[in-house]
Amino acid sequence: MMGSRLEGAIDKNKILRRFNNLLHLVYLQAEPVEGGGYRIPEKTFESIQTELDFHPPEEKDDKALELATKRRYRQRNSYRFWKDSLDLANIPNEEDAKEFLLNIFTKLDNTRYYGSMTHSRYAMETMQLALDDAYGTNKTLLHQHTFIKKKYKGKKGKQAKKGKQAKKATKAPKSPPPVPF
Numbered sequence: 001m002m003g004s005r006l007e008g009a010i011d012k013n014k015i016l017r018r019f020n021n022l023l024h025l026v027y028l029q030a031e032p033v034e035g036g037g038y039r040i041p042e043k044t045f046e047s048i049q050t051e052l053d054f055h056p057p058e059e060k061d062d063k064a065l066e067l068a069t070k071r072r073y074r075q076r077n078s079y080r081f082w083k084d085s086l087d088l089a090n091i092p093n094e095e096d097a098k099e100f101l102l103n104i105f106t107k108l109d110n111t112r113y114y115g116s117m118t119h120s121r122y123a124m125e126t127m128q129l130a131l132d133d134a135y136g137t138n139k140t141l142l143h144q145h146t147f148i149k150k151k152y153k154g155k156k157g158k159q160a161k162k163g164k165q166a167k168k169a170t171k172a173p174k175s176p177p178p179v180p181f
Contacts, residue, residue, distance in 0.1 A: 022047070022048055025044060025047065025048075026040055026044060026048070029041055029044045046077065049075070049076065070129060070140075073125060073126055073129050074129065074133075076122065076126050078122060078123045078126040078127070079126035079129060079130055082101060082123075082126055082127045082129075082130035082131075083130045083133065083134065085100075085101065085104065086101070086130055086131070086134045087134075093135075094131060094134075094135040094137065097131060097134065097135070098131055101127050101130075101131065102127075105123060105124065105127060108123070109123075125140070128140045
């Protein structure tokens with residue numbers, strides 16, 4: 001991993017390719033239904049939701065952004081699972097409910113149910129949001145990362161020039177890659 005991915009920025013062409021891949025996925029997996037419409041499978045819809053979660057809502061105000069993010073998270077299947085589990089368990093206080101849900105989460109995570117750390121983190125976020133909604137607290141702080149992070153200018157002047165010269169002096173020439181045979 002080098003360059004822009006470490007800085008948090010992704011090339012616009014890469015973003016467009018990702019959206020193009022989503023469109024192809026929807027097109028190829030759509031099933032015709034009676035009446036002339038199309039239906040996409042739930043698994044494809046979840047893939048789209050996961051991809052769109054990387055793009056935060058366009059709200060300018062921090063409070064409105066957080067509300068829009070919570071509204072989006074409440075549409076996830078994992079949120080519905082946690083919310084239904086809390087409703088069925090009928091646990092009187094939040095601490096016991098959190099312990100109950102964390103036991104379920106740990107068992108699912110240990111069996112690799114989520115498949116990736118990202119989906120595991122999504123489940124943890126929606127679990128906390130479900131707890132907040134069920135017990136009327138507001139402890140969940142949701143922050144979605146943007147693709148392009150603001151770049152801050154570094155040092156200017158003599159110190160910056162000295163640092164660049166030192167970096168140039170320490171770089172070793174690249175050797176050709178080894179031959180595979």
